[in-house]
Amino acid sequence: MKVTGVDHIGIAVKSIDEALKLWEEVLGIKCTGREEVEEQKVVTAFLPLGDTEIELLEPTSPESPVSKFIEKRGEGIHHLALRVENIEAALEELKGKGIRLIDEEPRCGAGGAKIAFIHPKAAGGVLLEISER
Ligand code: CMX
Numbered sequence: 129m130k131v132t133g134v135d136h137i138g139i140a141v142k143s144i145d146e147a148l149k150l151w152e153e154v155l156g157i158k159c160t161g162r163e164e165v166e167e168q169k170v171v172t173a174f175l176p177l178g179d180t181e182i183e184l185l186e187p188t189s190p191e192s193p194v195s196k197f198i199e200k201r202g203e204g205i206h207h208l209a210l211r212v213e214n215i216e217a218a219l220e221e222l223k224g225k226g227i228r229l230i231d232e233e234p235r236c237g238a239g240g241a242k243i244a245f246i247h248p249k250a251a252g253g254v255l256l257e258i259s260e261r
Contacts, residue, residue, distance in 0.1 A: 129214075129217060129218040129221045129222075130212060130213045130214075131210045131211065131212055131258075132211045132212065132213060133179055133180065133210075133211045134179075134180045134208065134209070134210060135180065135181070135210060135211035135241070135259040135261070136174075136180055136181040136182065136183040136209045136259075137180070137181075137182055137183065137205065137207075137208055138172075138183045138185050138205070138206040138208070138209065138257070139182060139183065139203075139204065139205055139206060140187075140194050140197050140198050140203055140204060140205075140206040141184050141186055142186065142187075142203060143186060144159075144171060144173045144184050144186045147173075147184050148173070148184075151175055151184070152175075157175045157177055157182065158175065158176075159173050159174065159184075160174050160175070160176055161173070161174050162174075163238045164188065165236075165237065165238055166188075167235070167236070168192070168193065168194075169187060169188045169189045169191060169192035169193070169194070170185045170186060170187055170188060170193075170194050171185075171186045171188055172184065172185055172186075172238040173186075174238070174239065183209075183238065185206055194206065206255065207245070207254075207255040207256065207257050208254055208255070208256055208257070209243070209256075209259045210256065210257070210258050211258075211259055211260070211261065212259065212260055214260065215234045215242045215243075215244060215258055215260040216234065218244075218258050219232065219233070219244055219258075222246065227246060227250050228246070228249060229244065229245070229246055229247060229250075230244070230245035230246065230247050231243075231244035231245050232244075234260070237259060239261070240261070241259045241260060241261050242259070242260045243257050243258065243260075244257070244258050
């Protein structure tokens with residue numbers, strides 16, 4: 129499989145507006161848009177930075193996986209997304225190598241990307257996303 133870069137770093141926050149006080153006002157990294165990913169009960173905010181992006185994730189419901197993450201661990205780095213050229217081929221290769229996946233098939237992520245998650249237990253406790261734009 130070909131991983132071409134870090135697509136984004138996902139950070140779980142209770143409130144995007146609160147978080148932007150640091151990211152935009154202090155660090156000067158501008159938010160270029162927000163999008164609700166209804167299926168996953170989150171709103172995402174994008175802050176492009178060089179070749180990658182910071183993605184702030186705010187839960188929209190107590191049932192959101194991001195709410196559960198914040199309850200369990202507090203706000204913080206939630207996932208690391210690696211950009212791949214062909215997500216279907218990458219998933220086939222991962223399956224072939226017996227890597228435990230959360231998603232066997234790609235689903236829709238923010239910004240029209242096709243995404244899939246690798247299980248944190250297969251990646252040293254890090255939730256890894258693969259993403260094809
Ligand atoms: N980091 C590390 N470990 C995590 C984790 C995270 N972010 N999220 C879950 N886990 C752990 C859990 O603690 C659990 O461990 P135990 O089995 O030891 O309890 C295990 O992984 C499975 O978690 P789960 O919540 O029971 O599993 P689900 O299959 O229900 O959900 C997941 C897994 C990762 C898909 C979901 O928790 C999640 O985070 N979904 C939201 C994804 C998201 O960020 N969507 C927006 C994406 C937008 C984009 O990037 O385009």
